[in-house]
């Protein structure tokens with residue numbers, strides 16, 4: 001493919017692959033965007049400019065350029081594009097993840113970091129994690145007596161019930177959780193559907209013919225009706241004055257709303273948008289991680305065995321591995337990192353947008369350029385990783401390499417000001433769950449198949465999950 005480099009003595013534009021009229025480079029990012037973008041970056045460079053329909057889009061595929069972006073130009077790259085579904089479903093872009101860089105984002109993110117997802121709050125939700133884990137383990141035991149267990153829906157229900165109880169509290173009914181779970185699944189499906197507006201803003205009227213607008217509106221009505229009724233129930237039950245004593249996330253947000261000492265006040269739509277954000281960001285990411293983790297363990301029985309030995313050594317034959325036990329499990333932590341390296345749940349993170357004219361690696365980058373960071377490709381870059389395609393948790397043993405935003409070769413939670421604020425919440429859930437899944441059961445492929453036979457195909461969309469459900473035999477550990 002030809003590469004175009006617009007020559008300008010001081011600040012050239014980043015290289016671009018040859019583009020077609022009207023659609024630009026849109027056809028070149030299919031069928032699986034992070035794979036296609038990796039292949040393009042090998043030809044055109046780790047910083048390249050694509051034209052996705054009418055949208056100039058900068059693709060970043062190396063740790064060097066990501067490091068420069070974060071260390072010297074983080075603010076310039078901290079915007080988010082105004083995308084159709086996050087705007088229409090998210091109360092006019094009021095979710096933290098999709099609000100544009102500015103005062104609202106700064107205040108709502110601060111609330112999130114200090115009050116919703118702080119270490120203390122994450123710790124306070126331990127009983128929820130424990131009781132949902134017990135229910136899931138019993139369900140697996142029960143289902144395994146009659147053949148292979150379809151682990152995918154079980155894991156999805158598990159992560160979604162944790163979010164439901166954490167956000168809405170104990171009084172929320174099982175049926176209500178299931179409803180929310182279905183709405184979030186529908187939202188994930190819609191986020192994966194192509195819409196004209198996000199790539200051809202001047203032709204957005206075409207979306208009216210695809211029935212997409214009607215589907216988005218109908219889902220918004222259902223989601224809003226549901227969240228509004230839960231918020232209403234909390235108000236009727238009485239809003240607490242003391243934020244620290246609040247039991248669930250709706251409680252926290254409503255008590256913050258009453259707090260006059262805050263530098264800004266939240267409207268009711270903003271409260272609902274923040275709650276919705278917790279569901280969207282927290283449910284499928286943790287589920288996707290657990291699905292891939294179990295898939296890799298089945299394909300790598302030696303790793304599974306070694307992990308089981310560790311849980312036995314630290315926790316003995318107790319009924320449940322505790323969170324204190326988990327903190328002593330170094331191999332478990334290495335397995336978790338290796339799964340996140342090979343299968344980052346959001347392989348292209350979340351799209352960014354430059355908020356001002358800037359530059360990167362000597363190239364000129366105008367304001368309002370969409371920016372995509374290929375975290376999937378960075379985690380497999382052979383310049384940094386030995387045998388990058390292999391699942392080898394050992395690479396993380398005796399290494400300080402971490403996903404907290406300081407190591408630009410490993411960025412499953414993103415980087416800079418926009419880094420995932422739910423990391424602690426997520427890690428507490430996934431480490432604890434994975435440790436217990438392997439502590440309680442031995443896992444095998446059904447019908448005498450071996451782990452190597454497991455189909456590892458992915459589906460594309462904003463998140464990357466297994467294309468086929470994960471069916472496994474679970475044998476109770478002695």
Ligand code: HEM
Pocket residue numbers: 096097098109112117277278279281282283285286289344345346349350412413414415416417418419420421422423425426
């Ligand atoms: C394994 C689980 C998870 C992964 C891999 C993950 C990954 C990410 C990524 C890649 C971003 C974008 C970062 C960037 O633009 O640089 C993000 C943003 C975000 N995540 Fe997570 N996440 C996970 C779990 C959670 C959980 C459990 C919550 C909350 C309950 C959460 C809340 C958020 C929020 C609010 C944002 C938006 C931050 C902003 O734009 O300022 N995430 N996450």
